[in-house]
Amino acid sequence: MKSLTDPSQALSAGLAKIRTEFHVPDGFPPNVIASAEAVARRVPSQHADRTAIPYVTLDPASSTDLDQAFSIEASGGDLLLHYAIADVAWFVEDGDAIDLQAWNRGETLYLPDGKAGLYPPLLAEAAASLLPDGPRPAVIFTIRVAGDGAVKLDGAERAVIRSRAKLAYDSVQPSDVPAGFAELARRMAANEERRGASRVDPPEQEVERLADGTFRLSFRPLLQSEQDNAALSLAANMAIADAMLAHKTGLFRVMSGPDASKVQRLRNTAQALGLSWPASTSLRDYQRTLDPTDPRQAALMLEIRRAGNGASYQPYQEGVVPWHEAMAATYAHATAPLRRLADRYVVRCALAIANGQSVPQAVTDAFARLPKVMGRADARASQISHAAIDLAEAVMLKGHEGETFKAVVTDFVDHGVRVQLADMPVVASVKASGLRQGDGLTLRLISADPDQRSVVFESVTPA
Structure with a gap:
């Protein structure tokens, strides 16, 4: 990992340019803020009291928009995952100012110097967030996880919970989490293997702002705590997807191989x-x-x-089994409603069917509209992420023009090859021919332009 000192403020200026270029929202309109201030004071009145259950959250240390809290108990040979999801729908009503703004955004956008939330911070990072500073309204999904990792939605209810601790991926200890956490993750991993699931979690290239104001560009593999925590969401999302499919309704996450x-x-x-x-x-x-x-x-x-081929959203269709090839299962997104618009509607759908109620017509109507809205939001988030990384690479390499770098060919692109630098977390394209994937070569840096978010190398000789 390498820190970017950014003395010329090139990275900061470039991030501001990215925000403008991709129309990243800056704050919220006054009417949305006013609505958030009003609904944040809503006292839960349709919720059971589950504050005695010891819930905890597990997220990046800096996160304050906490969608999920969990508790686990044994039930014979099964494990019961009580998965509390932020009850966003308690605060946001169909067609209100907050809802309309959320439909314009689709999802929270993350940049190294801050985020543009799906909902105002007063909700997403306070009243609706499952922080440990007081009771919060939630939708609790009870997921039964069998010894072989098979999952089933046992029930769902609106409830008030109180998180006991805000745990962080990089510091959590086994004694911090509920008993059964590691065993549940093990069961889900074993079930994935039996299903032939093919999820790929390569190290991610990311730009991170450090406490001293510098930035770091790195390849970051997932921590074990992140992988184990992801198993909880996986269990909930699969169980909810199966329940929706059985009731011939829902919005699913699909992907072909x-x-x-x-x-x-x-x-x-x-x-x-x-x-x-x-x-x-x-x-x-x-x-x-x-x-x-x-x-x-x-x-x-x-x-x-x-x-x-990339994942997308698909509403229920009669006679069609929605399938996510990487998960090797029917799958849905339900566990991040503070950050993804679609999840709010999936939560409402699952809550209804788990309690023998009809799915609200507004939810069914939303399922038809959401694939296009979420596809557009996902595409913008991806473009912003790539632009930020391109910018950071250019800032990192600025001033090193003329120097040589060892690299490895990873793929072919138009008129050349894609390479990975050996000593920096930088991926670039180079005009070259006669090379194979895996070949080593030496590159000379011709230019690094943060303003254009571009770096140009030329091939010198084989490495």
């Missing part, structure tokens, strides 16, 4: 990277063996993710 030609290209990439991929081993099975801390295996994991 790479076709045969892309799988063969991935096999070629593995060979070029010096990795052994037996001919009898499927992509699903092979990628579960990859280690994200190994640079060459991490490079292949990134290529596997690029080879996928």
Whole structure:
């Protein structure tokens, strides 16, 4: 990892430019703020009292928009996950000023120097957030996790909870979390393996603002605590998806896998990277063996993710089983309603069907509109993330023009190759020919332009 001191404020200026270019909202209109101030004072009146149950949250240390809290108990050989999700719908009504603004945004946008929330901070980081500073309204989903990791939605209710602790990924200890946390994660992982799930979690290239005002660009693999915590959301999202499908309603997250030609290209990439991929081993099975801390295996994991067709949203359709290839399951997004618009409606749907009620017509109508809205929001979030990384790479390399860098070819692009620098978390494209994936080469930096968010290398000689 390398810190960016940014003495010229090039990164700060570039981030401001990104916000303008991608129309990142700056705050909220006065009418939305006024509405948030009013609804934040709403006292939960349709909620059971579950404040005696010891819930905790687990998130990045700096997070304040806390969607989920959890408690776990044993039930014979099963585990019961009591998964409390922020009850956003208690504060936001269909067609009000807050709701209309959320439909314009789609999701929270994250940049290294701050975020543009889906909802005003007074709600997302205070009244609706499951912080440990007081009781909060929530929707509690009870998920039964069997010994083999099979999941079932046992019930759902509106309730008031009180989080006992705000735990952080980088400091949480086994004694901090409820008993059964690690076992539940183990069961879900074993179930994924039996299903043949092919989730790929390569290290992410990210720009992080440090406490001293500098920035750091790095490849960051997931911590074990993050992976275990993700298992809770996975259990809830799968159980809720199955329940919606059984009731012939819902909004699902779907994704198809790479076709045969892309799988063969991935096999070629593995060979070029010096990795052994037996001919009898499927992509699903092979990628579960990859280690994200190994640079060459991490490079292949990134290529596997690029080879996928991308996930999207799909409302229920009669006779169609919605399928998420990477999850090898029917899947939905329900566990982050403070950050994703679609989740608020999935939560409302699941709450209704779990209690034998009809799904509100407004929710069904929203399911038809949400795929387009969420697709547009996801695309903008991805563009912003890539722009921030391109900017950080240019800032990091500015002043090093003329220097040489060792790199490895990871893929082919138009008129050249994509490379990974050996000693920096930088991915770039270079005009070159006659190279194979996995080949090493030496590059000379020609230019690094933070204003254009571009870096230009030329190939000097094979490394």
